[in-house]
Amino acid sequence: MSLIVQKYGGSSVADASKILSVAGRIGATKDSGKDVVAVVSAMGDTTDELIELAQTISPQPDPRELDLLLSTGELVSCTLLTMALRTLGYQAISLSGVQAGIRTDTTHGKARIHRVETERVRQELELGRLIVVAGFQGATEDLDVTTLGRGGSDTTAVALAAALGAERCEIYTDVEGIYTADPRIVPEARKMADIGYQEMLELASYGAKMHPRSIELGAAFQIPIYVASSFKETQGTLIHQKADERPMEDRIKVTGIAYDTNVAKITVRSVPDRPGIAAALFEPLAQTGTSVDTIVQNTSVDRTTDISFTVSRTDLPMALAQMETVVQEIGAGDLVSDDTLASVSVVGSGMQNTPGYASRMFRILADGAINIDMITTSEIRISCVVKEEQVAEAVRLLHRGFQLDEEP
Amino acid sequence: MSLIVQKYGGSSVADASKILSVAGRIGATKDSGKDVVAVVSAMGDTTDELIELAQTISPQPDPRELDLLLSTGELVSCTLLTMALRTLGYQAISLSGVQAGIRTDTTHGKARIHRVETERVRQELELGRLIVVAGFQGATEDLDVTTLGRGGSDTTAVALAAALGAERCEIYTDVEGIYTADPRIVPEARKMADIGYQEMLELASYGAKMHPRSIELGAAFQIPIYVASSFKETQGTLIHQKADERPMEDRIKVTGIAYDTNVAKITVRSVPDRPGIAAALFEPLAQTGTSVDTIVQNTSVDRTTDISFTVSRTDLPMALAQMETVVQEIGAGDLVSDDTLASVSVVGSGMQNTPGYASRMFRILADGAINIDMITTSEIRISCVVKEEQVAEAVRLLHRGFQLDEEP
Numbered sequence: 056m057s058l059i060v061q062k063y064g065g066s067s068v069a070d071a072s073k074i075l076s077v078a079g080r081i082g083a084t085k086d087s088g089k090d091v092v093a094v095v096s097a098m099g100d101t102t103d104e105l106i107e108l109a110q111t112i113s114p115q116p117d118p119r120e121l122d123l124l125l126s127t128g129e130l131v132s133c134t135l136l137t138m139a140l141r142t143l144g145y146q147a148i149s150l151s152g153v154q155a156g157i158r159t160d161t162t163h164g165k166a167r168i169h170r171v172e173t174e175r176v177r178q179e180l181e182l183g184r185l186i187v188v189a190g191f192q193g194a195t196e197d198l199d200v201t202t203l204g205r206g207g208s209d210t211t212a213v214a215l216a217a218a219l220g221a222e223r224c225e226i227y228t229d230v231e232g233i234y235t236a237d238p239r240i241v242p243e244a245r246k247m248a249d250i251g252y253q254e255m256l257e258l259a260s261y262g263a264k265m266h267p268r269s270i271e272l273g274a275a276f277q278i279p280i281y282v283a284s285s286f287k288e289t290q291g292t293l294i295h296q297k298a299d300e301r302p303m304e305d306r307i308k309v310t311g312i313a314y315d316t317n318v319a320k321i322t323v324r325s326v327p328d329r330p331g332i333a334a335a336l337f338e339p340l341a342q343t344g345t346s347v348d349t350i351v352q353n354t355s356v357d358r359t360t361d362i363s364f365t366v367s368r369t370d371l372p373m374a375l376a377q378m379e380t381v382v383q384e385i386g387a388g389d390l391v392s393d394d395t396l397a398s399v400s401v402v403g404s405g406m407q408n409t410p411g412y413a414s415r416m417f418r419i420l421a422d423g424a425i426n427i428d429m430i431t432t433s434e435i436r437i438s439c440v441v442k443e444e445q446v447a448e449a450v451r452l453l454h455r456g457f458q459l460d461e462e463p
Numbered sequence: 464m465s466l467i468v469q470k471y472g473g474s475s476v477a478d479a480s481k482i483l484s485v486a487g488r489i490g491a492t493k494d495s496g497k498d499v500v501a502v503v504s505a506m507g508d509t510t511d512e513l514i515e516l517a518q519t520i521s522p523q524p525d526p527r528e529l530d531l532l533l534s535t536g537e538l539v540s541c542t543l544l545t546m547a548l549r550t551l552g553y554q555a556i557s558l559s560g561v562q563a564g565i566r567t568d569t570t571h572g573k574a575r576i577h578r579v580e581t582e583r584v585r586q587e588l589e590l591g592r593l594i595v596v597a598g599f600q601g602a603t604e605d606l607d608v609t610t611l612g613r614g615g616s617d618t619t620a621v622a623l624a625a626a627l628g629a630e631r632c633e634i635y636t637d638v639e640g641i642y643t644a645d646p647r648i649v650p651e652a653r654k655m656a657d658i659g660y661q662e663m664l665e666l667a668s669y670g671a672k673m674h675p676r677s678i679e680l681g682a683a684f685q686i687p688i689y690v691a692s693s694f695k696e697t698q699g700t701l702i703h704q705k706a707d708e709r710p711m712e713d714r715i716k717v718t719g720i721a722y723d724t725n726v727a728k729i730t731v732r733s734v735p736d737r738p739g740i741a742a743a744l745f746e747p748l749a750q751t752g753t754s755v756d757t758i759v760q761n762t763s764v765d766r767t768t769d770i771s772f773t774v775s776r777t778d779l780p781m782a783l784a785q786m787e788t789v790v791q792e793i794g795a796g797d798l799v800s801d802d803t804l805a806s807v808s809v810v811g812s813g814m815q816n817t818p819g820y821a822s823r824m825f826r827i828l829a830d831g832a833i834n835i836d837m838i839t840t841s842e843i844r845i846s847c848v849v850k851e852e853q854v855a856e857a858v859r860l861l862h863r864g865f866q867l868d869e870e871p
Contacts, residue, residue, distance in 0.1 A: 071519040105539070111479040113546040120549070120557055124542035127535035131513070134532035138521040141528070149528055153561075154606055175605075197583075198562055 058180070058221045059084055062094040062190065062212035066229045067285035068132045069099035077285060078139035080227070081185060085145060090180050092219065094190040094212040095136055097128025102191075115372075118163035122192075122202045126152065129189035129208070137187045147185040150175065152200070155186075156218075157193030157211060159201045165344040166193055166201035168210065171218035188215065204344075206266020213269040217276035224278050227285035230264050232292035235459040236312040240447045243460040248290065250310065251297035257402040257436040258313045270294065309403035309412070309457040314450050316397040316443055318348075319371040320428070321378060322363040325388030335385050336362065339377045345370045349398075349431045349440060359388070363429065365440060368394050396428060397446035400438040401453055413437050419456035425449050466588070466629045467492055470502040470598065470620035474637045475693035476540045477507035485693065486547035488635070489593060493553060498588050500627065502598040502620040503544055505536025510599075523780075526571035530600075530610045534560065537597035537616070545595045555593040558583065560608070563594075564626075565601030565619060567609045573752040574601055574609035576618065579626035596623065612752075614674020621677040625684035632686050635693035638672050640700035643867040644720040648855045651868040656698065658718065659705035665810040665844040666721045678702060717811035717820070717865040722858050724805040724851055726756075727779040728836070729786060730771040733796030743793050744770065747785045753778045757806075757839045757848060767796070771837065773848060776802050804836060805854035808846040809861055821845050827864035833857050 061081060068074050077093075084091050096102075105125050109116040116124075133149045140147035156172030179186050190208025193201050203210050209226055216224035233255065234244040250258075252274035259267040265282065273280045273294065283291025326332055333352075340347055350364040366374045371394055378390055401416050413430075416437050420427060425448065429440040441449055454460060469489060476482050485501075492499050513533050517524040524532075541557045548555035564580030587594050598616025601609050611618050617634055624632035641663065642652040658666075660682035667675040673690065681688045681702065691699025734740055741760075748755055758772040774782045779802055786798055809824050821838075824845050828835060833856065837848040849857055862868060 071516075074520060108479075108539075109543065109546060112482060112543050113550045116546045117549050120542040120545045123538055123557055123559065127538045130531055130535045130538075131516075134528040135517065135520050137528045138517060138524045141525050142521045149531055151531065151608070200559070 056088065056090045058090040058092065058219055060092045060094065060212050060216040060219070060221045060224045062208055062224070062226045063096065063136075063285055064208065064226075064228045065096040065099055065101070065132075067227055068095055068136060071135075074098075074132070074135050075139045075142070077227075078136060078143050078145075080285070081136075081140060082143050082145050085185055089222075092176065092180075092186045092188060092215055092221070093136065094188045094208055094215065095129060095132045096190050096208040097125075098132045098135075101128040101131070119199065122163045122166075123200045125202050126189070126192040126200045129191050133187045133189040140185055140187070145185050146183055147187060148179055149187045149189070150179070151189050152192030152211070153194040153198060155188040155211075155215070157214065159193035159195060159203070161195050161199070161201070162344045163201055165204035166195075168193060168203070168214050171214055173218050176215070176219065203268075206268055209266055209269035210272060213272045213276075213278055213280065216278045217272060221278065223281055224273065225281045225283065226265070226269075227283060228264065229285070230282070231284040231287060231289050232282050233258065233264075233294070234311065236450050236454040237314065240314075240450050241312070241454045241460075244454060245459065245462070246290075247292050247311075249293040249295060249297060252294060253435060254297075254310045254402055255294045257400065257433060258311050309401055309459065311402055312450050312453045312457070312459065313400045313402060314397060314446050315400075316446065317367045317369065318365050318396045318398050318440060318443075319368045319392060319394040320363055320365050320396055320440065321371070321374060322361055322391040322393075323378065323382060323387050324361050324391065325359040326362050327386060328358045328360050332385060333362075336378075336381055337364075339381060340366075340374060343373065343377070345374050345377075349429045349438070351429050365396070365398075365429065395443050396440050397443040398438050398440050399446055399449040399453065400436050401457065402436045415456070416453065419452050420449060423448060423452045425452075464496065464498045466498040466500065466627055468500045468502065468620050468624040468627070468629045468632045470616055470632070470634045471504065471544075471693055472616065472634075472636045473504040473507055473509070473540075475635055476503055476544060479543075482506075482540070482543050483547045483550070485635075486544060486551055486553075488693070489544075489548060490551050490553050493593055497630075500584060500588075500594045500596060500623055500629070501544065502596045502616055502623065503537060503540045504598050504616040505533075506540045506543075509536040509539070527607065530571045530574075531608045533610050534597070534600040534608045537599050541595045541597040548593055548595070553593050554591055555595060556587055557595045557597070558587070559597050560600035560619070561602040561606060563596040563619075563623065565622065567601035567603060567611070569603050569607070569609065570752045571609055573612035574603075576601060576611070576622050579622055581626050584623070584627065611676075614676055617674055617677035618680060621680045621684075621686055621688065624686045625680060629686065631689055632681065633689045633691065634673070634677075635691060636672065637693070638690070639692040639695060639697050640690050641666065641672075641702070642719065644858050644862040645722065648722075648858050649720070649862045649868075652862060653867065653870070654698075655700050655719075657701040657703060657705060660702060661843060662705075662718045662810055663702045665808065665841060666719050717809055717867065719810055720858050720861045720865070720867065721808045721810060722805060722854050723808075724854060725775045725777065726773050726804045726806050726848060726851075727776045727800060727802040728771055728773050728804055728848065729779070729782060730769055730799040730801075731786065731790060731795050732769050732799065733767040734770050735794060736766045736768050740793060741770075744786075744789055745772075747789060748774075748782060751781065751785065753782050753785075757837045757846070759837050773804070773806075773837065803851050804848050805851040806846050806848050807854055807857040807861065808844050809865065810844045823864070824861065827860050828857055831856060831860045833860075 137149040159166035190211040236244040279295040545557040567574035598619040644652040687703040
């Protein structure tokens with residue numbers, strides 16, 4: 056029997072009636088002749104509430120303890136969903152991350168999956184059962200519970216789909232699919248029927264609803280990922296290996312506009328300009344799993360430089376604490392941070408090797424009186440860091456400027 | 464270094480400030496030169512809230528799913544307590560039941576501990592850490608999470624104390640110790656400085672604050688159990704192997720009065736009076752772990768009998784459902800249940816081989832116009848099932864009637 060992995064986000068299981076409705080969907084998939092492994096996030100805002108609870112005890116909770124605490128959110132939703140499936144008459148069983156064989160490294164709060172031990176899941180599938188797995192969590196070799204960080208449940212779902220050889224991975228969420236821009240900001244944004252892994256990866260990396268990790272994993276194992284609404288029956292978006300069928304010179308160059316408001320900038324002033332300095336600055340961040348995005352370095356005349364880089368706002372306090380130590384060690388000047396920024400990105404696989412996209416983007420932003428703070432580019436993406444208060448306007452201007460509101 | 468196991472109940476960790484206060488107590492024990500393993504229940508009414516949540520999905524939730532759901536309550540409190548200990552500057556680590564090596568059978572909801580694998584706990588103790596264990600939970604050989612049923616966290620604590628060879632097990636709770644009767648009902652009840660395992664076991668079995676399982680385990684492994692308030696510094700009660708130092712013929716005969724309002728009675732009418740009937744009736748209950756207390760059988764003239772027995776009220780719905788099947792199978796008459804009952808017990812090791820205690824108890828109740836529904840006795844206990852509305856008065860009358868308000 057072919058296997059589907061389905062993932063349901065926190066808003067899809069926010070209360071008992073939603074959980075029963077999700078159970079109905081999973082049951083319908085089973086009735087259509089498929090095996091199903093469902094992966095579920097914590098109900099509604101549970102994770103944030105647990106973090107707040109921890110902070111009433113400790114302003115910076117120990118990451119290992121926080122992980123075990125946060126893992127309870129998904130245990131609650133996965134057992135409730137299993138009970139709902141049983142209420143509807145299906146054979147079902149819940150599995151925690153540990154039980155589902157999600158084995159990770161020891162980076163608490165942002166663990167990476169090393170492997171999936173599928174034995175238990177396969178046993179349960181052979182018994183004809185529907186399986187509900189607690190997303191977002193795994194365990195180290197010592198059975199210490201870890202969490203996978205942002206987008207963790209999506210990653211759990213795609214990892215299980217890859218390990219189990221699933222037909223595809225379906226992500227049910229509170230959006231109806233992948234759009235050319237956030238439809239809450241750009242009403243004329245269009246939903247795409249499908250998109251390639253690479254373009255989706257760039258959109259996701261720069262703020263689209265999905266987390267890039269799961270897309271990366273999907274691309275690596277060639278798992279088609281279908282993103283759709285958990286509330287409506289409308290067609291969603293398939294992320295897959297896309298054959299480019301458009302006329303060679305005529306394809307659209309820009310696929311979509313992404314933005315991200317979880318952006319903070321740190322500037323280290325008067326850094327001595329000598330070899331090994333970048334390593335000294337960024338190694339401590341890498342060791343704690345803090346991912347650094349844009350890095351800008353301005354060389355100056357007096358043998359010192361200013362180095363700026365962006366991190367996610369959630370990582371800012373820890374990154375600043377680490378930087379203070381480093382700044383003392385390397386004898387740099389002071390440390391400045393700004394958490395009122397956002398990034399806006401133009402993504403499209405047709406952009407590579409085609410000049411003029413960057414300048415067109417800068418022109419559109421300039422015409423809108425939007426100041427650009429930092430710039431980064433990849434082969435198929437150009438991103439600008441701007442003031443957060445201007446980012447929605449930037450997305451609208453770029454969507455219109457690149458004619459994304461017109462049917463291709 | 465000698466080891467103390469401390470257990471803190473749900474009311475002791477009901478909010479952040481109480482958790483910090485418990486952390487202070489654990490830290491003080493560590494500072495006094497002891498190793499500490501703390502076992503913690505779920506915060507306040509968490510367990511009941513989780514059961515209610517499950518019942519919004521399914522009126523009779525699957526026991527396996529319910530166990531994984533309920534286990535989250537203790538994970539939350541044990542991680543928060545660990546964070547609190549770290550905030551106070553102690554090295555501390557939380558362990559789930561699985562991680563603490565609590566291995567149980569597969570009777571979900573009422574699992575029994577098979578063994579404790581102490582390797583992980585010993586490793587952490589050798590690192591000088593305080594250890595906080597999630598009470599009430601364990602895991603089967605398949606790593607399926609189980610819960611231990613009522614009094615489960617006490618059982619976890621005593622089991623760990625036994626497995627680790629602890630000096631003693633301390634149970635911190637919302638009472639100040641063991642009294643001759645419930646002080647909320649009998650204001651003149653006296654707190655005992657110590658009590659023997661057997662007497663405590665009878666008191667606990669018939670309604671005193673503690674669950675008999677942990678006392679049984681303490682007796683079997685000779686672990687002294689100290690029961691005291693988690694809020695006050697007053698002296699508590701030590702449960703241990705008590706040498707009877709009183710003059711042989713002069714010792715007090717009655718130690719305390721216990722009562723239990725979690726009592727329901729089932730009567731099976733017109734049961735055919737033939738061999739094997741009792742087994743047919745009670746085997747299904749035993750298989751689901753429902754413990755049956757008092758059993759009364761009235762023989763009659765027409766080769767049928769009425770059999771009555773008591774179960775805890777929480778077990779009543781499931782026991783009734785099972786009995787309905789059995790009644791059909793054996794061709795018995797109808798099924799009647801009553802959940803407005805309670806039991807009251809007189810306990811004392813001096814009672815054995817001393818006639819007259821039972822009749823004195825019945826006389827006291829009769830003089831108080833309290834009707835006795837059922838009677839059971841053990842070597843050191845006499846229990847009567849009475850109307851729930853009369854049980855408080857029965858406790859008061861018996862406490863006075865057996866002169867428990869007078870200093871021994």
